[in-house]
Amino acid sequence: MSMFSFDLHKRKILTVFLLLLFVWSLLGVKWQDGVIHASGVGTASEIFMAMFTPELSANILALAFESSWITLAYATAGMSLALVLGLVFGILASGVLATRKSSRTFLKGSFRGLLGFMRAIHELVWAWLFVASFGLSPYAAIFALAIPYGGILGRIFADMINDVPKEPIQALQAAGASKLQCLFYGYLPSVKNSMISYTMYRYECAIRSSAIMSFVGLGGLGYQIQLSLDDLNYDEVWTFMYFLTIIVVLIDGWSSLLRKRMAK
Amino acid sequence: MSKKNIIELNQISKNYERKIALSSLSFVVEKGETIALIGPSGAGKTTLLNMLASNFEPSSGEIFIDGRPLSQLTDRKKRAKKIGIIRQQFDLVGQLAVIHNVLAGRLADWGLGKSLLNLFIPQERQAATQALTRVGLPDKMYERTSNLSGGEQQRVALARLLMQKPEIILADEPVASLDPSRAEDILEMLTKIAKEEQQTVIASLHSVEYARKYFSRLIALKNGELFFDLPADQVTNKQLQELYQLKELK
Numbered sequence: 293m294s295m296f297s298f299d300l301h302k303r304k305i306l307t308v309f310l311l312l313l314f315v316w317s318l319l320g321v322k323w324q325d326g327v328i329h330a331s332g333v334g335t336a337s338e339i340f341m342a343m344f345t346p347e348l349s350a351n352i353l354a355l356a357f358e359s360s361w362i363t364l365a366y367a368t369a370g371m372s373l374a375l376v377l378g379l380v381f382g383i384l385a386s387g388v389l390a391t392r393k394s395s396r397t398f399l400k401g402s403f404r405g406l407l408g409f410m411r412a413i414h415e416l417v418w419a420w421l422f423v424a425s426f427g428l429s430p431y432a433a434i435f436a437l438a439i440p441y442g443g444i445l446g447r448i449f450a451d452m453i454n455d456v457p458k459e460p461i462q463a464l465q466a467a468g469a470s471k472l473q474c475l476f477y478g479y480l481p482s483v484k485n486s487m488i489s490y491t492m493y494r495y496e497c498a499i500r501s502s503a504i505m506s507f508v509g510l511g512g513l514g515y516q517i518q519l520s521l522d523d524l525n526y527d528e529v530w531t532f533m534y535f536l537t538i539i540v541v542l543i544d545g546w547s548s549l550l551r552k553r554m555a556k
Numbered sequence: 557m558s559k560k561n562i563i564e565l566n567q568i569s570k571n572y573e574r575k576i577a578l579s580s581l582s583f584v585v586e587k588g589e590t591i592a593l594i595g596p597s598g599a600g601k602t603t604l605l606n607m608l609a610s611n612f613e614p615s616s617g618e619i620f621i622d623g624r625p626l627s628q629l630t631d632r633k634k635r636a637k638k639i640g641i642i643r644q645q646f647d648l649v650g651q652l653a654v655i656h657n658v659l660a661g662r663l664a665d666w667g668l669g670k671s672l673l674n675l676f677i678p679q680e681r682q683a684a685t686q687a688l689t690r691v692g693l694p695d696k697m698y699e700r701t702s703n704l705s706g707g708e709q710q711r712v713a714l715a716r717l718l719m720q721k722p723e724i725i726l727a728d729e730p731v732a733s734l735d736p737s738r739a740e741d742i743l744e745m746l747t748k749i750a751k752e753e754q755q756t757v758i759a760s761l762h763s764v765e766y767a768r769k770y771f772s773r774l775i776a777l778k779n780g781e782l783f784f785d786l787p788a789d790q791v792t793n794k795q796l797q798e799l800y801q802l803k804e805l806k
Contacts, residue, residue: 463647463713466609467720468636468664473671477660481651 342526352528355516356535363512364539366430367502370437371495377438378445378491381407385446386453388479389471404450410443419505433510437498448490452483485554492547496540503536561623562587562724562756563608568617570603570780577603578780580617585756587723590747592767592788593760595777596800601760604777605728608758609641621724636664640722642713642746644732650702654693657701657712658684661719687718691745707738714745718753725750727759731766739763743770764796 383389385403390396415436422432461478469477506512513532520528563585570578578600585591593601607614610626619626621638629635648657655678662680663671670679678684688694691711696704701712710730717725727746731739743759747770750757761767767774768788776783776799783799784791 457646459643459646460649463641463643464649464660464663465632466636466639466641467661467716468633469660470632470663470668472668473663473666476672476675477652477656477663478649481649481656484651 339526342530345527346530346534347527348531352531356531359513359516359532360535360539363499363502363506366433366437366512367495367498369434370502371441371498373434373438374441374445375491377442378449381442382446382449383453383475385450388453388475391471407443407446411440411447413440415440415501415505419508423508428509433502433505436505437501441494441498445491445494449487452486453479456482488554489547489551492550496543499539499543560587561585562621564620566618568607568614568619570607571615576780581782583775583785587756588754589773590750590757590771591773591775592771593758593775593777594764594767595783599777600780601777602728605726605758605760609639609726610635633664636720636722638722639724639726640717640720641726642717642730643728647713648701648709652701653698654701654704654712655684655697658687658715658719661716664720683719687715690718690749691715707734707741710734710742711745714749718749721753723755725755725757727757729760729762732762739766747771
């Protein structure tokens, strides 16, 4: 009986313990100095004041447009490649094409492993690796995005395919459909909408990543943000940030339009 | 023996662990018969249909389809020409247009190329239109299947069977989730189509009333055993009462 009630409260006891740990950790902070850099408050307010006065001169706007274009192009190219990788590997990793139980286990295991490897390494790390090997070429950015995003898409696609209700698939099999026919008539139509909306969400993430990746020198919005920050031109920084925001909002609008059309 | 036996069950048994689902069941079905499987829940109706559908094999005994053991009918495409299945709804792919669910009945005959092309340019449209007209849904061809009501979806499943043209139709509770008038509608359509196409039907049903009304022969199962096997018009109310009687009442 006492064991039972301990089991019941295990989680609450853990929660209280973690809370106490957190409070105790606060005691270790030196509040007087070290939390905020002495001149940090000034810089921070300068940066935030610049929010309201973004640089809108013609040449900065032109630069922002060009950089946005590069960022968008990298993200789109990377995402397209990621979609192909994700679809192919995702379908293989779901194991629905395997004919026997043993080959299904093998397919699932090996392709899920491969997808895990692809997404375990962050796009920024891939970017460093590719810049080191290809130099500062657009391919470095595109591959750096495509590999981890392909891994993420593939993993999610495989899970979606595995979650398709069994009854319609069994009915197709009973009607004499082969594995591939089941894929095209059963699995893919059932998950198409979720696949599209997840891919759109990931596309949005890819835009942000593409901007960040340009910090390694690949050009694009991130690169411009870095240059302006180095020059302490906070007004310019905000111009580029607003451009980034606009792209993300536009993609989001496009994706909800798509979803509305699909729901019809 | 003027008519040929399309299904023959020889001493079929099925055990799950220690529980007996069916014990030494034997009967013969002639081509063109419409049979209703009735009996209380857990009597073994679904088990029997699943074995006929090759979803699993009997623990002992053998099933013959057209004189050949069912266990040798392993090719999925050939089996689909012999045996077709219709169940409660949820059997269709909801995201597909109605026409594609109907044409899925042709997948046994189509190669991958044709079945892929079909998703873009519907093939054999005339046949699909005909099938949909026969089930009374000619105007729903391009609608998304999930937008149809339960009864309409079951009609689409019937249209798919029309395209598949199996010799035997197995129907597992085909009207369980429909209201009475829709249920009668589907059963009438199913038995009518089977008669026109000279198909054999075995359907499990909860409703004795429907079984007597729409089927030619009633096979009653109780506790995994054959309780009676009679032409529909010879079944008495007393027999039905005994069939569904609870143990405690004895």
